[in-house]
Amino acid sequence: DAGITQSPRHKVTETGTPVTLRCHQTENHRYMYWYRQDPGHGLRLIHYSYGVKDTDKGEVSDGYSVSRSKTEDFLLTLESATSSQTSVYFCAISGVVRAGSYEQYFGPGTRLTVT
Amino acid sequence: DQQVKQNSPSLSVQEGRISILNCDYTNSMFDYFLWYKKYPAEGPTFLISISSIKDKNEDGRFTVFLNKSAKHLSLHIVPSQPGDSAVYFCAATAAGNTGKLIFGQGTTLQVKP
Numbered sequence: 001d002a003g004i005t006q007s008p009r010h011k012v013t014e015t016g017t018p019v020t021l022r023c024h025q026t027e028n029h030r031y032m033y034w035y036r037q038d039p040g041h042g043l044r045l046i047h048y049s050y051g052v053k054d055t056d057k058g059e060v061s062d063g064y065s066v067s068r069s070k071t072e073d074f075l076l077t078l079e080s081a082t083s084s085q086t087s088v089y090f091c092a093i094s095g096v097v098r099a100g101s102y103e104q105y106f107g108p109g110t111r112l113t114v115t
Numbered sequence: 116d117q118q119v120k121q122n123s124p125s126l127s128v129q130e131g132r133i134s135i136l137n138c139d140y141t142n143s144m145f146d147y148f149l150w151y152k153k154y155p156a157e158g159p160t161f162l163i164s165i166s167s168i169k170d171k172n173e174d175g176r177f178t179v180f181l182n183k184s185a186k187h188l189s190l191h192i193v194p195s196q197p198g199d200s201a202v203y204f205c206a207a208t209a210a211g212n213t214g215k216l217i218f219g220q221g222t223t224l225q226v227k228p
Contacts, residue, residue: 048215104214
């Protein structure tokens with residue numbers, strides 16, 4: 001298994017509070033991604049990083065920000081949590097992105113509930 | 116708009132039989148497709164992939180078929196085992212897309228003993 005951990009694994013927070021989720025990898029992979037999983041939607045990309053300090057938006061980035069100050073850590077911040085952000089959040093990593101090699105490896109997930 | 120669609124939310128098959136999971140896509144720029152398997156309370160795990168230059172890729176009990184003209188791919192599991200019971204996601208990406216994957220909604224497979 002790829003060395004990916006996510007913390008916390010579970011969190012309950014109140015509407016309007018900031019929340020930060022952490023993804024840590026020990027694989028020295030360049031690419032890191034944050035997804036959310038919701039019923040009927042599969043997994044949707046929130047933000048991704050293609051190197052230290054290099055990040056970009058995914059398809060559902062509103063209300064989220066990210067930071068990557070070290071290769072091994074990718075942080076996802078909900079600036080002011082809303083109930084619509086209740087979801088399961090997955091981090092993924094990828095070592096290379098080239099023809100014939102697009103596999104991503106996922107962490108165990110963080111279940112976030114916003115009340 | 117959903118660029119990758121899995122129109123069957125669930126599928127139930129008998130142990131030993133074939134499981135066929137389907138996936139359709141709309142974006143003709145997609146050139147690489149992947150299948151992931153997910154157990155409850157775990158992250159998705161990579162299963163098998165296929166490039167658009169191929170129409171079939173096989174790995175043990177798992178085979179993925181790609182029909183580019185129909186923009187359709189399918190995952191065949193033969194023979195199905197109870198341990199295959201999970202949610203299966205198909206995903207697609209386009210070259211030069213920084214590896215961003217677009218996922219379908221998932222299909223829950225139940226393999227009955």
